[in-house]
Amino acid sequence: MLNPADTTFAERLTQAGIKTRDATPAYTHELRGKFVGKSTIVALPNSTDEVSRVVRLCNDARVGLIPFGGGTGLVAGQVAPEGPPPLILSLERLNTVRAIYPDENTLVTEAGVTLSNLHAAAAEADRLFPLSYASKDSALIGSALAVNSGGLNVLRYGTARELCLGVEAVMPNGDILHGLKRLRKDNTGYDLRNLLIGSEGTLGVITAAALKLYPQPAQTATAFFAVRDPAAALQLLTLFRERAVDAVSAFELLSGQSFAFLTESHPDLRQPFETPPLWAVLTELGTGPGIDPDALMADTFEAALEAGVATDARLAQSGQQRAEFWAVRETLPEANRHIGAIASHDIALPLVEVPGFLDEAAQALPKLFEMRINAFGHLGDGNLHYNIFPPQGATKEAYKDRAAEATRLVHDLAMARGGTFSAEHGVGRAKTGDLQRYGDPAKLAAMRAIKQALDPNGIMNPGAVLPL
Ligand SMILES: Cc1cc2nc3c(=O)[nH]c(=O)nc-3n(C[C@H](O)[C@H](O)[C@H](O)COP(=O)(O)OP(=O)(O)OC[C@H]3O[C@@H](n4cnc5c(N)ncnc54)[C@H](O)[C@@H]3O)c2cc1C
DSSP: OOOTTOHHHHHHHHHTTOOEEEOOHHHHBOTTSSOBOOOOEEEOOOSHHHHHHHHHHHHHHTOOEEEESSSOOSSSSSOOOSSSOOEEEEOTTOOOEEEEETTTTEEEEETTOBHHHHHHHHHHTTEEOOOOOTTTTTOBHHHHHHTTOOOTTHHHHOOTGGGEEEEEEEOTTSOEEEEOOOOSOOOOSSOHHHHHTTSTTSSOEEEEEEEEOEEOOSEEEEEEEEESSHHHHHHHHHHHHHHHGGGEEEEEEEEHHHHHHHHHHOTTSOOSOSSOOSEEEEEEEEEOTTOOHHHHHHHHHHHHHHTTSEEEEEEOOSHHHHHHHHHHHHHHHHHHHHHOOSBOOEEEOOGGGHHHHHHHHHHHGGGTSOOEEEEEEEGGGTEEEEEEEOOTTOOGGGGGGGHHHHHHHHHHHHHHTTOBSBSSSOOTTTTHHHHHHHSOHHHHHHHHHHHHHHOTTOOBSTTSSSOO
């Protein structure tokens, strides 16, 4: 692979009218500080046509490239510490919402629009774009599709994949795939949209997408429930589903350790319970006109108390309190960073396996070394962020040689129960070893064949998903 900083190549980019800059740490340093990419240059195209020109130049000159969004990815898909430095192809200037079709409940957007800006654009048309998570102000929709992000509302609305009707993309040879159809039915051969979604920039650059919108819920109710254990949390989910059916949009699990970390890192943050419970659930109901979600919430709490499933609850009494409740959940990643994780995991399990996994892991892991565990996440989707921290007073650096064995055990236990080692963050470069270890051989062979067929020169995000 040629270095993109090679003067002839850099000149070709300039001659093609492509704006470039030197990569600052914002482009090369992953947020958790675990991976640092090599010094390189950034191409800043401002149209699909310009993206196509950049990719074609890279393919002709054998220059590797990394499609780059907001840089918030958690598996190092966007930074390359190993191998020749690739060109960073930033989508940040493709930041226009092209059109909104409220009567169809669809929207067409360029890849560089942040999730927050999509929420605002949809809300202006009295619609909801439901894909949301704590990094929503920086994460771009093109990357959210590239990693098939999940987040807080998957339970009701699905992952990024399920919200996408069509994509426009630049293929590894520079060809533009014109797939922006706003159709809910289109059975016309291989589904390249679904191949590109989740491919983490290894098969093409997503430049625009046609997305699904939903009606804004007329009313919302948000509440924290204290539960004795994760099994009770799942019983609570069943109670909600029986009563509220499709109205449950979020069902987030927090552990007692989550609250303790928040107290330690953000002492001024308002917490819902005076005494932190052993486990808690943050849930939200969104209903259409005529159905009172507060009454539904209160009614479910009563049933949960009676059944011994919940021990306490706090219902948000105002918009401000609702925001405070969500701030508790959304500050958690920052609190974890403040404490300093030895190892973080993004696993998913079949719902009924979650309590058993949590019990088994809590028994097995501390046999490796003394640790604190913060297990939390999108329980409604069976998705846990299972993070391991040093004991009080110790630093993560002192345990850096033990991280791999802890991760191996967490992933082994999850896989043994029919789970996955990556639920919503992708494989990136951090989990290529896991994919090789746990991946189905027929799937891995098909993946390698697809990569070779579409990207024979291996220029697209080299070393991500499939090892170099
Ligand atoms: C505090 C915090 C909370 C988070 N919570 C969640 C959560 O709840 N759920 C969740 O799913 N994720 C979560 N994430 C992870 C992350 O924010 C998402 O994966 C996000 O979608 C990445 O977007 P980005 O624009 O920052 O992508 P980047 O980090 O820039 O890129 C991510 C990957 O996508 C590829 N890529 C980028 N743009 C394109 C493109 N246009 N075409 C093809 N490939 C491309 C990159 O090469 C890279 O492999 C969280 C992250 C943080 C920091």
